[in-house]
Amino acid sequence: MGGSSRVVELVQYGMGGVGRALFGLVTRNASDIYNRLGIDLRYRALVDSRTALHLDENSALSPQHLGHLLAGFQANPPERLKDQAGAVEKPSDLSVLATELDRLRRDDRGARLVVVDVSGASETIMEPVISAALRQGQYAVLANKRPLCGPIADYRQMLAAAGTGANRLRYETTVGAALPVISTVTALQDAQDRVFQVNGTFSGTLAYLTSRLEAGVSYSQAVREAKEKGFTEPDPRDDLGGVDVARKALILARLLGSSLELKDVQIEALYPAELADLDIPGFMESLPQLDAEYAGRVEEAAREGKVLRYLATVTPESCRVGLEKVAKDSPFGRLQGTNNLIVFRTARYDQSPLIVQGPGAGAELTASGVLADILGLARRA
Ligand SMILES: NC(=O)c1ccc[n+]([C@@H]2O[C@H](COP(=O)([O-])OP(=O)(O)OC[C@H]3O[C@@H](n4cnc5c(N)ncnc54)[C@H](OP(=O)(O)O)[C@@H]3O)[C@@H](O)[C@H]2O)c1
Known part of the structure; x- marks a missing residue:
């Protein structure tokens, strides 16, 4: 896709129904997305309630490795993250992000990072992670409602960190899954409707x-x-x-x-x-x-x-x-x-x-809405 392509790295919290559906959707469609949009989506870390799996440069790009992970997550019953080679017990959710932000800085190739919150974790856990990514100029997409429902002061700080008009934060699927609810309100507001x-x-x-x-x-x-x-x-x-x-x-x-x-x-x-x-x-x-x-x-x-x-x-x-x-x-x-x-x-x-x-629910539909949010941000990254 030449010079206009951009690398967008995903750090995903949550490997339940929505998380696994999203991993499948991204992995199966990454090359089509790259060919159509010039957006090179790469998984960098997967996180559940206890475990983190950091994907290094080789595994983040290797279709074989991603295909192997995908088959495991889609098995019946699905394989757990902790059973995957290289998975570690995470010290904290924030430390997983810190590791990825450090690597991003060291790589220094202008890649963007998106925190994807498809977890069921509380606002006290996820709001600091999302705010930290946003404060570093990175991006966040949420299906998890809780980080948006904490104290109003935290909510406002998070939006302020996302930039004017919350333009590095998207959360369409928190209300009505993939239905256009949040985007309808923002489009009406943009059009100066009340x-x-x-x-x-x-x-x-x-x-x-x-x-x-x-x-x-x-x-x-x-x-x-x-x-x-x-x-x-x-x-x-x-x-x-x-x-x-x-x-x-x-x-x-x-x-x-x-x-x-x-x-x-x-x-x-x-x-x-x-x-x-x-x-x-x-x-x-x-x-x-x-x-x-x-x-x-x-x-x-x-x-x-x-x-x-x-x-x-x-x-x-x-x-x-x-x-x-x-x-x-x-x-x-x-x-x-x-x-x-x-x-x-x-x-x-x-x-x-x-x-x-x-x-307004369902893992596959919600994952599709999360992907649309990720690509919406990536297009402008
Ligand atoms: N399903 C839907 O139709 C739908 C629609 C819209 C929005 N949502 C929202 O999307 C989120 C995910 O839904 P789901 O149906 O996939 O839920 P789920 O199947 O219950 O999965 C929740 C996932 O979150 C993980 N988790 C919990 N605490 C975590 C932490 N501190 N850090 C990282 N991961 C953590 C869990 O880890 P373990 O596996 O280790 O327990 C699990 O993998 C929820 O917030 C839900 O409200 C869901």
Whole structure:
């Protein structure tokens, strides 16, 4: 690709569903990406909760080595990072980045480095790593919501480190996976539109639950079904509690300019606090005691020609997530299955709002959105 090509090195945190899907997507398509865009994507380090694998110059470029790793990560069950030759127990997540930044400086070939956070790690772990890369003039792409949901002061520092307009940091997949949610808001803002409100169903699990309730299935049965189909986390309270949706809402609220903290988001959990400390089987057994309450809410909504949906409602001043009654014959009311639906109300899209709809989860889809973010940054690097 001649003189205009650029080397973009990836330091990836997280080797779960999304991490492995991304590794496969990049590895299989690296030469096509190079031929089409002149962007030479190279994995430099892979990191999970305990282990790091630094890829040296030879292995980072060798299709044989990458193919071998890929086959292992895609095996059933997948091989772990710690089982790979050269994997080491990491001293800390920050030290992995420091090693790679040192090498980048020593190489002195003008390569760019992207921290890719597809981990489930907390904000206290990942925010310092991302900020350190950004402060060094490097780049970051996040599917992990948590680093964007820490204290507002840390969030602002991280954005400031990313440069004006957060142009070295992308996080499209934190809200609605590969659906264009963050990029829609930023494009509207760039066009000098004013975004008043973003409303969305941001949980496939809760969308499934509410559409089953609407079909007359009891609450306990609907939760059981969702768990059996693999739509919930192993502990369904991780979905029913609403915190994951609240994080997405907070990310949008902050994008709209709010200074809210996660604790300021009004969250309606779909189970009472008394059930929080039970073990998972105990929780599942206790669910029928909630059936009458949710059946009553479904009936009350039906009497008004409405149905229940678990919605996030975000404005620059406020942020709430919970069950809402919506007209049966509205975009939210017509929504079935696990799709996400996001409605943007703006000065220009006021009478007839702008709508984005589609699947908002899944490892492969999320990985595709992360790759699009990486290439979006690499094009301008
Ligand atoms: N799956 C989706 O549909 C989707 C959609 C949008 C966004 N996301 C977000 O993307 C991220 C990954 O999702 P996933 O489904 O791949 O989750 P996952 O399968 O649970 O994998 C999480 C990975 O993070 C690793 N990890 C935990 N702590 C770490 C640390 N301190 N440093 C480096 N790695 C660490 C885990 O390591 P171990 O293997 O050692 O435990 C694991 O490999 C999450 O933040 C999730 O919220 C997921």
